[in-house]
Amino acid sequence: MTLQSLPLKGIRVIDYSHFLAGPYMGRCLAALGAEVIKVERPTMGDAGRAHPFFVNGQSGYFLQQNMGKQGLCVNLKDPRGLEMMHKLTDTADVFLENYRPGALDRLGLGYAELSKRNPKLVYCSVSAYGHTGPDSHRAGFGLIAEAKSGIMAMVGNPGEAPPLLRIALGDMYTGIHGVAAVCAALLGRVSSGLGQHIDMALYDCLVAMHEYAVQCYTFSGGTEIPVQTGHDLPQSTLYGVFSATDGYIVIAAQVDDAWKRLAALVGGPAFAADARFHSASGRNANRLEILPVVRTWVSTRTVADCLAQLDAIEVPSAKVQGIDEVLADPQVLARGMLIEQEHPVLGKVKLPNLPFHFSGCDTTITMPAPLMGQHNRSIAAGLGYSASEIDRMVADGVLYAESAVK
DSSP: OOOOOOTTTTOEEEEEOOTTHHHHHHHHHHHTTOEEEEEEOTTTOSGGGGSSOEETTEEHHHHHHHTTEEEEEBOTTSHHHHHHHHHHHHTOSEEEEOSOTTHHHHHTOSHHHHHHHOTTOEEEEEESSOSSSTTTTOOOOHHHHHHHTTSGGGSSOTTSOOOOOSSOHHHHHHHHHHHHHHHHHHHHHHHHOOOOEEEEEHHHHHHHHOSSHHHHHHHTTSOOOOOOOTTBOTTSSSEEEEEETTEEEEEEOOSHHHHHHHHHHHHHHHHHHOGGGSSHHHHHHTHHHHHHHHHHHHHTSOHHHHHHHHHHTTOOEEEOOOHHHHHHOHHHHHTTOEEEEEETTTEEEEEEOOOOOOSSOOOOOOSOOOOTTTTHHHHHHHTTOOHHHHHHHHHTTSBOOOTTOO
C-alpha cells in the first residue's frame, strides 16, 4: 500500500504555549503532519521544562508534550525579538497560546494584532475560564476546572474528601478539543479565506464532558444530584471495582444479557433466575442484595482466575493495572502505543504514542522535543535574516539556546 501524505502537511503552527493543554495540541498537530515551531522565552523556557521526571537535566514531561517540534527561544521584550515573532506569525496558519486573557494583547501578540497582519491565521487560545464571563480574568489550572466542574464531587468514597484524579483530565481533554477546533477552522478557511479566533476553556470542556450528571439534574427538575458512590454505580448495576485475593478487577455487567451470565456464574441457577434482577431498574433497586454475592465470589479467587472465568462467559472485565503492567501489556505494544526516539542528550527515550491510527499514513513522531533554542538559526534564516544579523541577536541575547545546543 502506498502511504499518503500526513493530513496537515504544509500547515505551519506557532506554538507559544506552556505546560500542557497548548503543548499537547501542538504535539497532536505535529503528529498529523503540521510544521510546529515551539517558541519559548529566555532563559527558563516553557514551564514544563521544570516539571519532573528529570534525567540529566531534561524533563520527560516536556519531552512527551513537545516532540516533533522545532525550537525557537527569543526575547520578545526586545523589539528585534518581537519583530522576528511577527515575521514568523505572518507565515503561519495556526497560532497556539494558553496565557491569561489579555496577556498577549499587551505583548503585541493578541488575535486582533496578528489577524490584522495575517487574516488567514487560525488563532487558538486556551485558558481556565475562557475570554468572556465574570471569571475570565482569573488564573487556573486543570485541578481548578476539575473541582469546579462537578467531576470531583462524584468520585471517591461517600463522606470523604474527593481524591485527586492523578491524570490531567482538564488539560488533555481541552487540548484534543482544541485540535478538533483548529482542524475545523482550517477546513472552513478553504471556503471563507479567513482564519478566526478559537476560545477554549478548561472549565467549559469539563462541564461538556458530563454524559450523565447534567441531564440527570435537569430532567429530574433539580432533584437528582450525582454524588460519590465509592466502588460502584448505583444507576448501573452491576458496574464497579471488586477485590480479589491478589489485586482488584472491574466488572461491567450492567447489560441484561451480560448480567444473566454473570449471575449464573457467581450465584448459581436460582440467583440467575430471580426476575427482580432481570431489568436495569430492578437490579438498581436491589443492588444491596446483588453486590455481596459478587463481592464474595471475587474475594475468594485470584485476579487471573476471575478474569479467566469471566472471559469464558463474555462478561467484560479487566484487572486494575499499574503503569508497569500497562507498559508491558501485549495489547498496548501491538497498537504501537509506546515509541522510542533518539534524543541528543539522553540517547534512546521511550514515551507514549498518540492514539491516531490512519489507514493511509503513519502519525508516529520520530523527532524528539527540541532543546531550548535548538533551531534558532535555521528558523531565523528561513525568515530572511542574514548570518551576521543572527550572530548579533545571539550575542545580544535576543536569541538564546541552552548549552547542549551545538
